Amino acid sequence: MPVLRALPLTSGPELAESFGDLVAMAAGGRCYLPVDDDPDAPDRRLLESSLAVGSPVDDPDACLVIATSGSTGRPKGAIHTPSTLAASADATHARLGGEGNWLLALPPHHIAGLQVLLRALRAGFTPAVCDLRGGFDAERFARDIALLRGPKRYTSLVPTQLRAVLDTPAATAALGEVDAVLVGGAATPPALHRRAVEAGIPVVRTYGMSETGGGCVYDGRPLDGVSVSIDDGVVVLSGPMVAHGYHGRDDPAFAVPGSFRTDDLGIVTDGELRILGRADDAISSGGLTVVPQVVESVLAADPAVAECAVVGVPDERLGERVVAAVVAAPGRRPDPEALRTRVAEQVHRHAAPKQIVVVDDLPRRGPGKIDRAGVRALLESGGRQADSAARG
Incomplete structure (x- = not known):
């Protein structure tokens, strides 16, 4: 051998x-x-x-x-x-x-x-x-x-x-x-x-x-x-x-x-x-399954969004709460409420992120892959954010 x-x-x-x-x-x-x-x-x-x-x-x-x-x-x-x-x-x-x-x-x-x-x-x-x-x-x-x-x-x-x-x-x-x-x-x-x-x-x-x-x-x-x-x-x-x-x-x-x-x-x-996304990235929120990449494709279609990542964070009521980190396109300012509405209309209202945070960069691992654990930690800690909007 x-x-x-x-x-x-x-x-x-x-x-x-x-x-x-x-x-x-x-x-x-x-x-x-x-x-x-x-x-x-x-x-x-x-x-x-x-x-x-x-x-x-x-x-x-x-x-x-x-x-x-x-x-x-x-x-x-x-x-x-x-x-x-x-x-x-x-x-x-x-x-x-x-x-x-x-x-x-x-x-x-x-x-x-x-x-x-x-x-x-x-x-x-x-x-x-x-x-x-x-x-x-x-x-x-x-x-x-x-x-x-x-x-x-x-x-x-x-x-x-x-x-x-x-x-x-x-x-x-x-x-x-x-x-x-x-x-x-x-x-x-x-x-x-x-x-x-x-x-x-x-x-x-x-x-x-x-x-x-x-x-x-x-x-x-x-x-x-x-x-x-x-x-x-x-x-x-x-x-x-x-x-x-x-x-x-x-x-x-x-x-x-x-x-x-x-x-x-x-x-x-x-x-x-x-x-559609990774099976182990799926978010269980309020008894429903949300595939992050499906939500990300909707968010990324907004001209104000350069890139984004959607993850689930612990929530006492829902089990997991859908949240998103977005990087603004040059010269643009993402509108969290408009983004949530877009997801609700194109995917489902339960998939709309409860919180959207604008960050400078997304954590990565390997050659360009998004580090979802890093994104989750960033959002749970408040991270480096330029804007944040949350909905209960």
Whole structure:
């Protein structure tokens, strides 16, 4: 059995020194756990300990154990093989229109960033790397795109990075010249997607996770070889890029080989998948179930809202109270009462947030995902707020 080794990866140009290791990994020579190159990074210590670096991986074909982005509990490590990684890269290039080179603008130790590198290397190109050690800089990103060479040019971003690009004219113009930009890691707000399309940016919204080798559904449509089914309201993904399970643990999510039962609620209409939200994010308020992402889609459609998060907080009478944190669009001031009315009319009056707080930023975890536990703590404490309105 292969032995799991830590592979420290930097978020700067020196990452090129690790390309040889990544090529060897994709060929099946070694099994790696990508981690932050900072030896003192809290998540690195946690991952190396929880995923037992140095232990054998119970899959003879394993070449990669990639940490999931779960926010609580013991981290899980999805087991991938050369065949699952190749299937993911090939299906992506087939959907986008052919092999090309990639610009990395995401942390390389998360699945989305790692796949940017693996796709380029599999196609025979040397990927370009943004220096993210000081944070994402849209102006620098624009310069990096200009230097990217290939018959086709691709990159991948999270929604917060896309917003920064759209707020920077030079970056917007540069991104409009690539052949495709994958946007994932979190749901893309409709208003942000419209801005990108109107700016001429070839946005492709992706859905997937570590367990599926990254995005495997693009703009609601499964990649070649991928099938989507709904089991009791929960999304099940099947295909050749699905992981072989979790390192060191059995999990019913992988009960059917080649399939992964997600934690997401969804519906499929005319072959297009729509994610409603995570099953474990659902709020039980007054005996009724409220799916946060459904409420968020209504709030985010308001021009005054740049982004938002809906969570449940303890309530003696209701069990949980629906509350929302919103970030104002530039130059706008959200109207809490108007937002509540919008939700009541389009979803249900019981889903309308009892409190809406305007905040500077939303807490995040991983590459762009909203940290709902952080949002809940922010709202329960009053947080950094510019405005607040509550209704009993």
